[in-house]
Amino acid sequence: MRRWLPHPLLTAALTLLWLLLVNALSAGALVLGALLGWLIPFATSRFWPERIRIRHPGVLARFLGVFAVDIVRGSFHVAWLILKGPARLRPTFVEVPLALTTDLAISLLANTISLTPGTVSARLSADKRTLVVHTLDTSDAAALVAEIKQRYEAPLKQIFEEGDA
Amino acid sequence: MTEILLSLFILSGAIFTFVGSLGLARLRDFYTRLHGPTKATTLGVGSLLIASAVHFSLRDEGVSLHEVLVTLFLFMTAPVSAHLLAKAALHLKVKSLAPTPADDRSTPPGAA
Numbered sequence: 369m370r371r372w373l374p375h376p377l378l379t380a381a382l383t384l385l386w387l388l389l390v391n392a393l394s395a396g397a398l399v400l401g402a403l404l405g406w407l408i409p410f411a412t413s414r415f416w417p418e419r420i421r422i423r424h425p426g427v428l429a430r431f432l433g434v435f436a437v438d439i440v441r442g443s444f445h446v447a448w449l450i451l452k453g454p455a456r457l458r459p460t461f462v463e464v465p466l467a468l469t470t471d472l473a474i475s476l477l478a479n480t481i482s483l484t485p486g487t488v489s490a491r492l493s494a495d496k497r498t499l500v501v502h503t504l505d506t507s508d509a510a511a512l513v514a515e516i517k518q519r520y521e522a523p524l525k526q527i528f529e530e531g532d533a
Numbered sequence: 534m535t536e537i538l539l540s541l542f543i544l545s546g547a548i549f550t551f552v553g554s555l556g557l558a559r560l561r562d563f564y565t566r567l568h569g570p571t572k573a574t575t576l577g578v579g580s581l582l583i584a585s586a587v588h589f590s591l592r593d594e595g596v597s598l599h600e601v602l603v604t605l606f607l608f609m610t611a612p613v614s615a616h617l618l619a620k621a622a623l624h625l626k627v628k629s630l631a632p633t634p635a636d637d638r639s640t641p642p643g644a645a
Binding site: 385388389391439440442443446447450451453454457459460461463478479480481482483485486488489490491500502504 | 548575602608609
């Protein structure tokens with residue numbers, strides 16, 4: 369099983385991606401999509417060596433919800449900041465100490481931070497322990513770090529790393 | 534009714550995209566400028582795509598989900614390019630309004 373289907377999640381995702389690309393649901397498209405979804409993971413197995421497991425789908429769903437709300441809320445906030453004028457902005461670099469250890473979870477956290485308006489992840493330290501984040505307007509850096517850790521990092525940790533050594 | 538709703542989506546999308554571009558022009562340093570186009574546009578493009586998906590699903594037979602793909606690819610590529618731009622800027626010590634963090638000297642060459 370493991371040998372013949374190294375990434376069941378990736379296979380499912382690629383099949384779905386193919387169906388979306390074709391923009392139609394037919395037996396032929398499904399077969400071709402499934403075939404591609406089965407073959408491509410073999411070609412990319414060196415890039416994703418370990419199997420991805422999602423441990424708490426409920427937490428993932430809630431995380432995506434929080435993420436969507438934050439994008440909308442943050443967009444209004446950033447738009448307002450830009451319109452109000454750049455003179456009063458307080459841009460800051462903050463360093464977020466990471467509790468995450470796997471590459472996938474760290475990259476997802478960095479992407480989440482960059483997609484949420486007002487923050488951009490700028491650099492990951494070589495030991496993968498801290499993430500440098502640039503923010504557009506912050507008065508309380510510690511509160512921001514705490515928010516990132518609690519809102520995004522904790523659920524990601526639960527979803528991808530709980531139970532890992 | 535749907536048309537009014539869709540127009541609202543398109544309008545707000547246009548406004549957010551515009552504000553994002555405005556940020557690019559108005560903000561003062563490289564790092565803050567990075568926020569404009571990568572952020573306000575997330576919602577801007579998002580609402581345009583929602584409008585497009587709903588419109589074409591209602592007009593043609595079946596649902597149109599190409600837009601989901603656009604969103605997906607945008608959400609995968611935009612943060613990566615923003616991250617690389619910021620990282621490169623830190624590396625080149627681009628002038629910044631915020632005090633930049635200490636150099637990460639331990640970064641081995643070629644590491645991302």
